[in-house]
Amino acid sequence: MTRHDGPPATQDPVSTWHDGRVTAPAPQTPHDPIPADGTTDKRDPALRTELLEAVLIGVAVTLTGVLLALTWLWLAPRVPLVSDGRAVYLKNSEGEQAIGADGTFALLGLGFGVVTAAAVFLFRRRGGMPLVAALALGSLLASVVGWRLGVWLGPGQDVVASAKAAGKGVVFDAPLKIAAKGVLLAWPLAAMVVHLCLTAAFGPRDPEPVPHWPTLEA
Numbered sequence: 001m002t003r004h005d006g007p008p009a010t011q012d013p014v015s016t017w018h019d020g021r022v023t024a025p026a027p028q029t030p031h032d033p034i035p036a037d038g039t040t041d042k043r044d045p046a047l048r049t050e051l052l053e054a055v056l057i058g059v060a061v062t063l064t065g066v067l068l069a070l071t072w073l074w075l076a077p078r079v080p081l082v083s084d085g086r087a088v089y090l091k092n093s094e095g096e097q098a099i100g101a102d103g104t105f106a107l108l109g110l111g112f113g114v115v116t117a118a119a120v121f122l123f124r125r126r127g128g129m130p131l132v133a134a135l136a137l138g139s140l141l142a143s144v145v146g147w148r149l150g151v152w153l154g155p156g157q158d159v160v161a162s163a164k165a166a167g168k169g170v171v172f173d174a175p176l177k178i179a180a181k182g183v184l185l186a187w188p189l190a191a192m193v194v195h196l197c198l199t200a201a202f203g204p205r206d207p208e209p210v211p212h213w214p215t216l217e218a
Contacts, residue, residue: 113190
């Protein structure tokens with residue numbers, strides 16, 4: 001008998017001979033087709049659409065802060081001041097108008113949060129992280145817009161100038177302000193909670209997997 005060392009005369013097309021061992025070739029990964037315009041952008045169009053919708057929602061919610069400012073300016077209680085010609089005093093030292101402005105802003109923020117969350121959910125029931133982030137950020141910015149715009153549209157911030165313009169012994173309104181800045185979070189917190197509840201209760205569900213029952217082979 002003659003012993004033949006080395007690879008066989010014919011090789012398996014799907015394997016190679018190396019050091020006496022048969023190894024399979026590395027799998028080849030097909031190359032992604034190159035678009036006709038020569039670009040290699042592989043971003044998902046659906047993701048771009050979702051990001052664009054999130055940006056539009058964030059801007060729309062932020063602009064709603066103008067309505068908050070006008071409503072707060074209309075409903076917030078005024079703090080009456082009076083001057084004796086030398087100093088400015090509270091007309092009613094036991095009044096609760098100052099904290100009433102904060103409470104009114106917080107209640108309005110909760111209401112706007114519920115409305116905007118419901119509107120965003122009806123606009124796009126599928127939800128998604130970009131949408132939720134846009135709703136949260138837009139709600140916070142809307143609260144800031146409502147606060148600053150309401151203060152700017154309200155009574156003058158220069159109390160001394162307002163007292164001189166009103167005259168001695170004449171009651172005038174104190175500047176509109178927020179003492180507890182935590183009320184700015186009322187809108188975003190309400191929006192997140194309501195949107196989460198709506199998504200959990202009425203959001204789309206993933207399809208149930210089809211049960212697979214094993215079969216007995218003869």
